Amino acid sequence: MPRPSFQTSKRVGLGKFYIVSFKGFRHEAESLSSKGEAMQLQIDQEKRERTIRTLVVTPITLLIMISGFLLLRDIQMSQILTTLFAIVWGTVSVLALFYSMNLIVQLFPLKKYNKIIPFVFVGPAILIMGWYLLIPTVRSVYLSFMNRNSTGFVGLENYHYIFTDATMRTAFGNTVLWLLFGTAFAVLFGLMTALLAERSSIEKLGKTLVFLPMAISMVGAGVIWKFMYAYKPLGANQTGLLNALVVTFGSNPKNWLGSAPLNNFFLILIFVWLQSGFSLVVLSAALKGVPDEIKEAARIDGAGEFTILARIILPSIYGSIVTVSTTIMLAALKSFDIVYSMTNGLYGTEVLASQQYKQMFKFLDYGRGSAIAVVILLAVSPVIYYNLKEFNKREVF
Amino acid sequence: MKKFSKVVLFVLVLLLVMQGVWAQGTKESAATDKTIRVFGAFRGEEAARFDEIIRIFNEKSGYNVVYEGSPEFETQILVQAEAGTPPDIAALPQPGLMNKFAQNGYIKPLSAEVVGMIDANYASVWKDLGSYDGKVYGVFHRVNAKSFVWYPKKAFEAKGYKVPKTWNELKALQEQIVKDGGTPWSIGFESGNATGWVGTDWLEDVMLRTAGPEVYDKWVNHEITFDDPAVQKALGYLGEIFLNPKYVYGGATNILTTNFGDAIKPLFETPTRVYLNRQGNFITGFMPQTIQDNLEAEVGVFALPAIDPKWGTPILGGGDQFVAFSDKPGVEEFLSFLTTWEACAPWAQVGGALFPHKTQNLADYGNAIEREIAKMLVDATVFRFDASDLMPAEVGAGSFWTGMVDYVNGVNAKTVLSNIEKSWPR
Numbered sequence: 079m080p081r082p083s084f085q086t087s088k089r090v091g092l093g094k095f096y097i098v099s100f101k102g103f104r105h106e107a108e109s110l111s112s113k114g115e116a117m118q119l120q121i122d123q124e125k126r127e128r129t130i131r132t133l134v135v136t137p138i139t140l141l142i143m144i145s146g147f148l149l150l151r152d153i154q155m156s157q158i159l160t161t162l163f164a165i166v167w168g169t170v171s172v173l174a175l176f177y178s179m180n181l182i183v184q185l186f187p188l189k190k191y192n193k194i195i196p197f198v199f200v201g202p203a204i205l206i207m208g209w210y211l212l213i214p215t216v217r218s219v220y221l222s223f224m225n226r227n228s229t230g231f232v233g234l235e236n237y238h239y240i241f242t243d244a245t246m247r248t249a250f251g252n253t254v255l256w257l258l259f260g261t262a263f264a265v266l267f268g269l270m271t272a273l274l275a276e277r278s279s280i281e282k283l284g285k286t287l288v289f290l291p292m293a294i295s296m297v298g299a300g301v302i303w304k305f306m307y308a309y310k311p312l313g314a315n316q317t318g319l320l321n322a323l324v325v326t327f328g329s330n331p332k333n334w335l336g337s338a339p340l341n342n343f344f345l346i347l348i349f350v351w352l353q354s355g356f357s358l359v360v361l362s363a364a365l366k367g368v369p370d371e372i373k374e375a376a377r378i379d380g381a382g383e384f385t386i387l388a389r390i391i392l393p394s395i396y397g398s399i400v401t402v403s404t405t406i407m408l409a410a411l412k413s414f415d416i417v418y419s420m421t422n423g424l425y426g427t428e429v430l431a432s433q434q435y436k437q438m439f440k441f442l443d444y445g446r447g448s449a450i451a452v453v454i455l456l457a458v459s460p461v462i463y464y465n466l467k468e469f470n471k472r473e474v475f
Numbered sequence: 476m477k478k479f480s481k482v483v484l485f486v487l488v489l490l491l492v493m494q495g496v497w498a499q500g501t502k503e504s505a506a507t508d509k510t511i512r513v514f515g516a517f518r519g520e521e522a523a524r525f526d527e528i529i530r531i532f533n534e535k536s537g538y539n540v541v542y543e544g545s546p547e548f549e550t551q552i553l554v555q556a557e558a559g560t561p562p563d564i565a566a567l568p569q570p571g572l573m574n575k576f577a578q579n580g581y582i583k584p585l586s587a588e589v590v591g592m593i594d595a596n597y598a599s600v601w602k603d604l605g606s607y608d609g610k611v612y613g614v615f616h617r618v619n620a621k622s623f624v625w626y627p628k629k630a631f632e633a634k635g636y637k638v639p640k641t642w643n644e645l646k647a648l649q650e651q652i653v654k655d656g657g658t659p660w661s662i663g664f665e666s667g668n669a670t671g672w673v674g675t676d677w678l679e680d681v682m683l684r685t686a687g688p689e690v691y692d693k694w695v696n697h698e699i700t701f702d703d704p705a706v707q708k709a710l711g712y713l714g715e716i717f718l719n720p721k722y723v724y725g726g727a728t729n730i731l732t733t734n735f736g737d738a739i740k741p742l743f744e745t746p747t748r749v750y751l752n753r754q755g756n757f758i759t760g761f762m763p764q765t766i767q768d769n770l771e772a773e774v775g776v777f778a779l780p781a782i783d784p785k786w787g788t789p790i791l792g793g794g795d796q797f798v799a800f801s802d803k804p805g806v807e808e809f810l811s812f813l814t815t816w817e818a819c820a821p822w823a824q825v826g827g828a829l830f831p832h833k834t835q836n837l838a839d840y841g842n843a844i845e846r847e848i849a850k851m852l853v854d855a856t857v858f859r860f861d862a863s864d865l866m867p868a869e870v871g872a873g874s875f876w877t878g879m880v881d882y883v884n885g886v887n888a889k890t891v892l893s894n895i896e897k898s899w900p901r
Contacts, residue, residue: 244897309729314725333728333731333732336728336731336732337884422670423877424877425884439550439553439554440549440550440868440872440873441868441872441873441900442553442575
């Protein structure tokens with residue numbers, strides 16, 4: 079009969095291994111009742127050793143963490159040295175932190191240990207997420223009730239402003255345009271390309287072309303499309319593609335971005351150009367998942383192509399359409415880069431996100447900026463909630 | 476226990492290394508203390524010329540001053556100041572920004588020594604612009620003056636046009652140019668995220684000429700409303716030019732889509748179709764290279780003529796003021812260096828800069844045009860800082876810009892001005 083392996087429990091640092099070996103040990107300890115006393119002695123020794131180890135390791139961990147922090151805070155080194163040091167220090171302290179926390183929790187009896195340990199391991203991540211997401215959110219809500227310097231309470235004044243100011247009204251209207259048309263066109267265009275590409279001989283090429291713009295950042299797209307919409311007076315060389323075409327066909331050049339509400343659609347077009355690739359890829363994958371047997375059966379039953387599309391294909395990929403729509407909707411709600419780089423909100427193209435940026439960082443009105451942020455958050459919430467519910471249904475999590 | 480002791484050994488070694496790094500770092504930080512970071516908005520050619528000035532200081536003093544420019548300066552400097560990581564020195568384009576920083580205690584008032592240098596080297600208006608609540612914070616170095624009209628000298632003279640001395644002469648000149656088949660003005664408002672500032676400069680210049688400096692100051696401080704009749708009157712003068720498609724190259728639409736730097740270019744195309752561009756002294760840097768090489772022969776300049784003889788031809792201008800965020804050694808030395816003509820002469824020789832120093836030697840300017848402008852600036856009885864830079868950001872960097880764009884885009888004057896008035900923070 080083998081001796082229970084103490085060696086294992088000595089070596090491990092992480093809880094999972096520890097539990098396994100400890101359990102094994104207990105199990106075997108019961109069957110070895112004759113050597114019970116010697117066993118007890120060894121358990122005691124084991125415990126003592128663990129306590130000593132905990133007492134040594136924990137202070138060292140704290141020392142590493144604190145001294146590294148102080149070091150990084152107080153001194154100036156060359157960038158490479160700082161980076162290298164930060165990587166080594168960061169990795170070592172995270173490892174040491176988990177190691178010593180596990181040691182501490184190991185001092186408790188097994189039952190308690192099993193209850194505590196999940197929190198110890200997930201806790202830091204939740205704390206950091208809370209620090210980065212929850213606190214800023216709460217703070218934004220708080221600041222939205224304060225004045226511009228956050229020095230005094232002003233009640234609902236900021237909200238009154240954002241719902242009555244003329245520019246803000248334009249921003250609300252345009253954001254709705256972005257949400258409706260940006261999302262609808264991006265999804266429709268993606269779906270159409272996906273459906274057509276499936277039946278075309280140049281499926282890969284076509285899809286690649288539609289997908290390519292996905293790789294371009296929004297600001298980058300703005301710069302590119304500036305050249306598309308560029309305006310020069312009649313008689314000068316047209317540098318904009320659109321105006322060059324217009325002039326070739328004998329018409330006067332137009333300032334595409336100059337007059338509302340049409341200019342919003344020219345901006346939304348850029349968004350659609352960028353996002354269609356995303357909806358194409360997701361919907362195309364979903365289409366491949368629709369079983370050919372059902373389609374074939376429908377055809378044999380005499381259904382036309384349109385009926386098959388409406389009654390079979392679309393219902394089958396409904397979930398994917400919802401996911402794509404909500405994701406694009408979120409992107410449209412946050413769309414700031416395109417407006418910022420193309421018109422900076424001039425000529426009635428302001429949207430909520432660009433107004434938030436201006437109020438916060440240009441006019442330094444933290445109250446108004448936060449109030450707009452809160453409104454955007456509230457507008458996003460139902461979409462995210464719905465999305466999560468859909469995810470849950472399909473057990474993504 | 477073997478493994479465990481290995482871990483302890485590793486940790487001890489790590490601590491030792493850290494100690495070593497610490498010592499190394501402290502040594503290095505003592506060495507890098509000589510570095511002084513200067514942060515500003517200007518980049519490219521201008522930054523390169525400023526670097527030359529810095530080089531003189533660095534060689535003389537042994538400090539290591541480093542300049543960095545960013546197109547997002549106005550946003551960045553706020554973020555850095557609020558985050559507690561400001562540069563040592565910043566070049567602030569707006570006195571309003573300086574006031575805000577001074578109010579919040581971010582920047583350090585200058586020592587009596589530097590203030591003495593400022594008194595000795597500048598007219599009092601520059602000291603006032605750099606002061607907040609009785610304390611002096613800012614040092615001006617390179618400034619700009621904006622009340623100038625540029626014209627292509629050869630074509631202008633070939634047509635027999637004369638430089639207008641009064642607003643009526645300017646009007647007659649405009650008519651004459653149209654009659655000859657040309658277009659008087661080339662105007663460009665486009666300037667990325669600051670689109671519209673050219674229009675605010677125009678309005679400010681005309682305000683100074685129709686209402687005078689006192690009303691101008693009241694307007695800046697919101698002691699009169701933004702839609703006051705005086706402002707409406709000034710805007711009316713602009714409308715006569717901006718909204719007349721015969722007077723502006725490409726018409727109103729082209730004003731909005733043309734970059735301010737590109738607006739000077741049609742003046743030097745052959746055959747000449749456009750003759751006038753109102754812009755600050757810095758526009759010479761945007762002229763085609765062949766023109767820049769023969770500036771004196773190719774380019775003519777005159778001050779925007781007086782409208783009401785009572786107010787003459789005031790000069791409108793602006794400039795970056797250097798303020799200290801830290802009291803590191805070398806910061807004050809650098810700021811007092813900037814007050815001396817020694818820190819300006821090399822740049823004046825290369826061109827593209829204008830200095831307000833009353834101790835300056837006009838002969839140092841590299842070309843006759845800049846010498847002339849510098850003389851106009853130093854001699855001007857009335858100098859006023861760019862109003863949009865003095866107004867609160869909501870107006871000066873917001874609704875005033877967009878308002879001028881709206882006006883050119885066809886919105887009527889009353890609506891434009893009352894919208895700006897409504898946006899003034901209370």
